[in-house]
Amino acid sequence: MREIDGKTRVCGLIGNPVEHTLSPVIHNTLAQRMGQDLVYVPFLVEESRVEDAVKGAYALNVLGLNVTVPHKSAVLPWVKEIDPLAEKIGAANTLVRCEDGFRAYNTDMTGLHRAMLSDGIRLEQEKVILLGAGGAARAVAFLCAHTGVEKVYLLNRTVEKAQTVADEVNRSFGRECICSMALDEYDRIPGGGYLAIQCTSVGLHPHVDDVVIADEAFYEKLHSGYDLIYKPWETRFMKLVRENGGQAYNGLKMLCYQGIHAYELWNRVTVSDEDADTVLQKMKEAMGIDG
Ligand code: NAP
Numbered sequence: 001m002r003e004i005d006g007k008t009r010v011c012g013l014i015g016n017p018v019e020h021t022l023s024p025v026i027h028n029t030l031a032q033r034m035g036q037d038l039v040y041v042p043f044l045v046e047e048s049r050v051e052d053a054v055k056g057a058y059a060l061n062v063l064g065l066n067v068t069v070p071h072k073s074a075v076l077p078w079v080k081e082i083d084p085l086a087e088k089i090g091a092a093n094t095l096v097r098c099e100d101g102f103r104a105y106n107t108d109m110t111g112l113h114r115a116m117l118s119d120g121i122r123l124e125q126e127k128v129i130l131l132g133a134g135g136a137a138r139a140v141a142f143l144c145a146h147t148g149v150e151k152v153y154l155l156n157r158t159v160e161k162a163q164t165v166a167d168e169v170n171r172s173f174g175r176e177c178i179c180s181m182a183l184d185e186y187d188r189i190p191g192g193g194y195l196a197i198q199c200t201s202v203g204l205h206p207h208v209d210d211v212v213i214a215d216e217a218f219y220e221k222l223h224s225g226y227d228l229i230y231k232p233w234e235t236r237f238m239k240l241v242r243e244n245g246g247q248a249y250n251g252l253k254m255l256c257y258q259g260i261h262a263y264e265l266w267n268r269v270t271v272s273d274e275d276a277d278t279v280l281q282k283m284k285e286a287m288g289i290d291g
Helices: 023-033 047-059 084-089 107-118 135-146 159-173 183-188 236-243 252-267 273-287
Strands: 009-015 038-044 064-067 094-098 101-105 127-131 151-156 178-182 194-198 222-227 247-249
Touching: 009 023, 009 047, 023 038, 023 252, 023 273, 047 094, 047 101, 064 252, 084 101, 084 107, 084 135, 094 252, 101 252, 107 135, 107 252, 127 135, 135 151, 135 159, 135 178, 151 159, 151 183, 159 178, 178 183, 222 236, 236 247, 252 273
Parallel strands: 009 038, 009 064, 127 151, 127 194, 151 178, 194 222, 222 247
Antiparallel strands: 064 094, 094 101
């Protein structure tokens, strides 16, 4: 256990709930590996206290904060600066101390991009099916447009939300790359060879038998499926992707890399691939996953 003294810097997470977060594993492992005098702690923050939390953390000389559900948009009015990508997405998960306040970033998006690259997925060469239109899906839709994906079919149970996200992204990038649809219209998607990114909360523990689309014919259209969920380790969506010959990935690496990017921004360092592998391994151990 690290000795805490007068020079120890503090980083943390604000959200509600925060009890089950894996973020302390990421940051405390990195601080130990990289020999930095830093501790990372979760802070439970009520929705009505977000302004107090951000301003209070700055007053307490906190080096940086992660922000999780439900505060990712609510923090934005209380920061000094907003990185252009976080501004476009309208949500931030990382606050970095700067002069007179925090600067807000969205490392969920950059984290997913790095996770995909490390799995050999290059978005710019992909045709994508994006399932969901909530906060995570919105960030992924921006990532797809930002990286120059050929085409995205964005499907959501509430089709109006899919339409809103598609309109915002298309307007923001000045091209019609996102096409919105209702979830049950998946059989209208032409051809095959797609990467599907599962951004709904369907299948999340404890509802592990649920899946957003159960029809095997849908999975025949995919070469790969990325589920943002990482608990359970293999979702039913991932099983269906694999059973139909595709590669399937869960969201743990995305979580790992969003944390690594935040750590890099706070400490102005670059985390090596070896240290990233160690962090991922520690996260698996914390989840009780072998191998
Ligand atoms: P959110 O804003 O609440 O959005 C939830 C999405 O799921 C919406 O599109 C919603 O559709 C859809 N949905 C919920 N229940 C459904 C059902 N029964 N049938 C069909 N669609 C349903 O949540 P979020 O913040 O975007 O998070 C989504 C998932 O991503 C969560 O499981 C979260 O844990 C995961 N996530 C992972 C990471 C990571 O680092 N790996 C990061 C962020 C999020 P409607 O619009 O129709 O309600």
